Amino acid sequence: MAEAIHADVAVIGGGVIGLGIAHEARRLGRSVALIDPAPATGATFAAAGMLAPVSELHYQEEDLLGLMLESSKLWPSFAGGLRQAVEATGYRTTPTLAVGADAADRRALADLRTVQLAAGLGVEPLSVRTAREREPLLSPQISCAFEIPADHQVDPRKLAGCLMAGLAAHSPGADTWVGGARDGFAVADSAHGLLWDGRRVAGVELGSGKSVLAGETVVANGLGAPALAGLPEGLELPVRPVYGDILRLRVPAHLRPLLTATVRGMVRGVPVYIVPRDDGTVVIGATQREDGLSATSNAVSAGGVYQLLRDAQVLVPAVAELELLEATARARPGTPDNAPLLGRVAEPDGYLAGLIVATGFFRHGVLLTPVAARIVGELLTGSPDSRWSIFRPDRFSASRGQPWPMEVPTGAHQ
The missing domain is CATH 3.30.9.10 (D-Amino Acid Oxidase, subunit A, domain 2)
Structure with missing residues (x-):
């Protein structure tokens, strides 16, 4: 196999969602490989950063409202948990x-x-x-x-900068950054597809031919998610x-x-x-x-x-x-119901090990960053919250296994 990089968690996608998930994985003590040729230059770069669960309420999106309100409650602690001062993110609680x-x-x-x-x-x-x-x-x-x-704001560009600075502050011996050649970290690369070891996802094949081998892989690259090679058979990610x-x-x-x-x-x-x-x-x-x-x-x-x-x-x-x-x-x-594709992929006998999906956040990506990070962190530690299974990433995949069990298979959160 070509040159490989090893990490506990591989995060595909360096938008605000991917950065938030990488930050949470580091907080949990995991080593992280963030894979993105140009972090924070997509939708995150353009976003206004309104944290507006009330203003963003739309007809027939009541399930999504619960997720938005939960994330809104998490924002003060999320911003306060960054290495920089809260003010560095542009987080403001004015109504x-x-x-x-x-x-x-x-x-x-x-x-x-x-x-x-x-x-x-x-x-x-x-x-x-x-x-x-x-x-x-x-x-x-x-x-x-x-x-x-209850509707506040943050500056997404500043927020992304704070998240990247926090990730870069960790020792290169403990973490690997694949993408955004900053502070001596590896050169930018893209994700070509998923690597498999039997019935579990074992990492990511990069565009350069190199590999990232990881116990858990998080697909958080927005519109690029459906194009990844090696997605589970029958899994539809309709973004x-x-x-x-x-x-x-x-x-x-x-x-x-x-x-x-x-x-x-x-x-x-x-x-x-x-x-x-x-x-x-x-x-x-x-x-x-x-x-x-x-x-x-x-x-x-x-x-x-x-x-x-x-x-x-x-x-x-x-x-x-x-x-x-x-x-x-x-x-x-965007997704058919405007809600994210978030969680593990179901199999007839449980979960597909080694894979978490976090994409399809539409206009709510910045607001939902703390709760997406929290949900992925709970999946990494084997303690998922059943409230959020309604956003499972395979809910539009008729051929995937059902029902949606909450148990995590052995080894799925190594």
């Missing part, structure tokens, strides 16, 4: 304001609040006057405002690319702070958000399209940029005076 532009938007937000209240979520109405006292640059023409205390355009702008000194809280708005029925950062910039997003425009180039949609700037100015007219720094588009991995 979110939801605002509507016109009467139709007011009715739509009122209907959404009814659903949110029915789910036991806290959403407090504010008068327009009170909202503008808090955020003076809001348009006086907005039709309504609600405060959402599709959902593209989003997102803007970053600098606020001139005389307008700072443009906002102190995240503003999520509805403008003529179309959602838009403005997220303030501590460095004097704001993030405006995000479109959602499945047109394939960015399939090979991450191309930004001109119409998307126009729509975002137009709608953001309806809510905060001073947006017109900001400096446009960056327009970015990335694909997010």
Whole structure:
């Protein structure tokens, strides 16, 4: 066999989910090989970082709501558990304001609040006057405002940097980093497919021909997951690319702070958000399209940029005076039910040993990072929480074994 690298856990994918899982594996004392040719340059690079379980509630996604709320509760300890100060991640617990532009938007937000209240979520109405006292640059023409205390934010780029720095801080003798040639770690490489030893997954074959041999392999490479060679027969991972355009702008000194809280708005029925950062910039997003425009180039949609700037100015007219720094588009991995593919793969007589799947996080990847890391950590230690088996990765695979047992086969968490 070609040159091999040995680790307790191989994590395929260096987005925020993969980085969070690698961080948790290190916290549990496992050695880790993180496999990604360019960590944190995909959807993580574009994400706004809203931690918004309440705002992100959608019809018929009640199971996903439970996962989002659980992860939201984990965020303070997750951010506090990094080597850097919490402030280094851009984690902020200021509440979110939801605002509507016109009467139709007011009715739509009122209907959404009814659903949110029915789910036991806290959403407090504010008068327009009170909202503008808090955020003076809001348009006086907005039709309504609600405060959402539970919805917060983090800066995904800073978060990814903190996670990578923490992983790199461990001795190269104890860990191997495959990808992102930083701090003397191995050169970047890609995952070609899974390696097998009998009926268990034994590691990863790399694009270079080298191998990573591991007791556990975690597939966390988003849209790349279905293309891995050697996936279990009959396992379907139905992820599709959902593209989003997102803007970053600098606020001139005389307008700072443009906002102190995240503003999520509805403008003529179309959602838009403005997220303030501590460095004097704001993030405006995000479109959602499945047109394939960015399939090979991450191309930004001109119409998307126009729509975002137009709608953001309806809510905060001073947006017109900001400096446009960056327009970015990335694909997010969507699933048929918008929920992640997360857990072990079932066999007729138990679990497939050595393999964990963590993909399909769609628009919730940053929010769900702590709970995904926790769930994978519990699987690594043989103590899974049965609440999350509803997100099993083989739930769309008609030919895979059922039922879904909670026992882990001997050797599956070495």
